[in-house]
């Protein structure tokens with residue numbers, strides 16, 4: 001069966017595995033993670049490392065992973081030469097990422113670089129290969145999986161025509177509608193943004209489903225099984 005989750009934001013591998021176990025996730029199942037594995041929480045680097053090694057999981061890029069990739073220069077060894085290459089553009093990218101809760105991720109990635117530099121290289125390759133969206137079919141329905149929603153939506157516009165920012169940073173309105181023949185599933189915006197009654201719960205409209213249950217702000221991630229639309233919470 002096919003599951004989706006999103007916005008894990010540095011929860012521990014143990015807590016995440018407990019959520020998967022509670023849903024009966026097992027051999028033959030597949031999980032799409034709709035971005036923002038890292039940042040804010042303490043365990044983003046270890047969680048990303050673990051996810052990147054799971055053959056039955058696919059990460060779709062989130063804005064936090066995109067910020068990490070934009071700052072990959074930080075993993076170069078600091079020498080006089082490349083220190084002078086930290087121009088204001090790079091410093092701005094780094095301060096944007098830090099402002100968005102990168103501190104524990106950076107510390108964790110630095111630990112990995114010091115002990116297993118090849119593992120860090122593999123993690124960066126994994127992120128560079130992560131898609132911005134996927135389309136899947138399950139339970140007789142078609143789904144578009146994307147981190148934040150689709151900004152400037154036009155049903156005639158192919159998905160790979162959108163810019164990364166249009167898929168990574170948008171904040172959909174509750175009245176936004178997308179495709180007639182596919183349900184869009186996204187995270188990025190905690191469901192409580194759409195009203196406190198939705199706090200910590202998956203929000204389903206007739207066009208889209210928001211599955212960010214607010215792990216960034218002290219909540220827990222949730223799982224949605226697409227075959228029967230059953231929701232799982234820790």
Ligand SMILES: [Mn+2]
Pocket residue numbers: 036062063064147148168187188189
């Ligand atoms: Mn996000």
